[in-house]
Amino acid sequence: MSPLAKLLEAALFAASRPLTLEELATLGPEAAGEGEGEEGGEAEAETRAALAELRGAWAGEDHGVELVEIAGGWQFLTRREYAEPIERAQFALRPRRLSPAALETLAIVAYRQPVGRLEVDEIRGVDSEAVLDKLVERGLIEIVSRGEGLGRPLLYGTTPQFLEILGLKGLDQLPRLDELSVALRPPAPAEPE
Amino acid sequence: MSPLAKLLEAALFAASRPLTLEELATLGPEAAGEGEGEEGGEAEAETRAALAELRGAWAGEDHGVELVEIAGGWQFLTRREYAEPIERAQFALRPRRLSPAALETLAIVAYRQPVGRLEVDEIRGVDSEAVLDKLVERGLIEIVSRGEGLGRPLLYGTTPQFLEILGLKGLDQLPRLDELSVALRPPAPAEPE
């Protein structure tokens, strides 16, 4: 492997979350001692090439961990068949499962983002403030902007960590609504309640 | 690699601490499906062999990471020559764009300086302490004075670096509030709390 590919391997192996191409590019040229004074675009192209090299090296290889594309970035993860014995030996804990209320709220935020609390409340039929707060705290959603209108409500959207816990590359991997058995109405044109 | 070596790799990668040979041996035979009803000694010998195999696979110059024995336990460590650039990049790895919450807070400080946290809280409708702290840490705002009144609150103002990042010569180059489409609230006429 090239020095840059090895550096990327080290960084990805050390990180406990996915690293994006952008982030990996900041490691790049100067750190690996290649080139000088290049522009960002060049560094990114080099990083992209090194990443491809690293992926190639890992694709064929026979390992207990694998390089996975996730949440807009890359991350080393253990192969599926090993999680169970590792957990049984109590070397690591799997993440806590989300409650149905949390998943409901996440689903609404994911599909309607940016979305305010009132809309979430209305769709779920229950007050969702506490659940939203908890999801913000866990870093799965965040306040992305403020709406118009009375009180300029906070609007929520999903974070990269949301994709991370679902193992998705991006939001476009979520099922399309028309693939579901029941169709969701289009966003309502401000109905009077 | 043998199944056991791959399992060890996954376990050492995912474990929340370095693992000793004895600990690794508890993973062994049953999980990897090798042998049956063997004694501890045998399991340990097998684990030792698999560990040696794993070490061999990661040794040599071709990886960014190596398997190291430290204080009686085993762990994957970034190779020395890569540790430093990765460490250095930690700063760069932090998100480089400001979150909406941070931008909002920054805007309030920019337009209302010198301004205290309570006023920022009140305008944003959420606790802003953490955001303000982060902005100070990033050198975008600083404590410029203390207000009158109870507890003599810290008052924040923007730093020269704030102007630099925005490419402004001075605060007077900021757009006037009435030029903004969504104007920040004008100073409240001393509302009774």
Place this chain on the structure above:
Amino acid sequence: MTAPSPTNPVLPEQSGFVVELEQFSGPLDLLLHLIREDELDITDLPIAKIADQFLAVINELGLNQAADYLEMAARLLRIKAQLLLPRRLGDDEWEDPRSELVRRLLEYQQIRELVGWLQQAATRRAEQLGRGYAPPSPELPPAPLEIELNDLLAAAERVIALIPEPMLHRVVPRPLDVEGATARIQALLVAQEEFGWSDVVGARPSVVDVLSAFISLLELAKRGALRLAQPAPFAPVVIRRESPREAA
């Protein structure tokens, strides 16, 4: 009707919590459950029947204290009443009072379907473990700043207390002149390896002078240009030039 019985005590004052503890995540979930159980047509809801069942269940589960469920119960009864009203034959204006509820139920049903999908995705992702242990890097340089900001601000207050009374109550009229203080300290750093607080602010400092000096000292200490030390509590602060890799 076989409603699942609650396994947890109900906490009436935290309705959001109640819902989580129970099998239902809200009134819509409960309604869907009833509809599914009786295999009813969601688009042609027998409101009278559903309303009765709904009331019975929330009574049984003690959910009749949760506002969200009560609101739904009231809504169902209202729709039931509206349906009982006679309407003129061929009235094109007539809108089925159930339509809003049906729309919400369909929408909610879709959300539940998404929940199922998300749950599966999360479960599948949980089959893979990420990096667990990140050993502390031995390469990390020691933190240059040894003084807590709060400590320093407290010290600043103590210093301010020494300033003549009338000055205390004057509002600071402008942002502090931190730049000036920084320049002064930097000049001192060039000239002397070690100096004291009064060298920076002079004998009769104003509030502005004091705060400016403290802020720039903090900033310079943070950048590693100098080191602040206090030999004893309340003793004068000693400012020392920080030379890189100094063998103390």
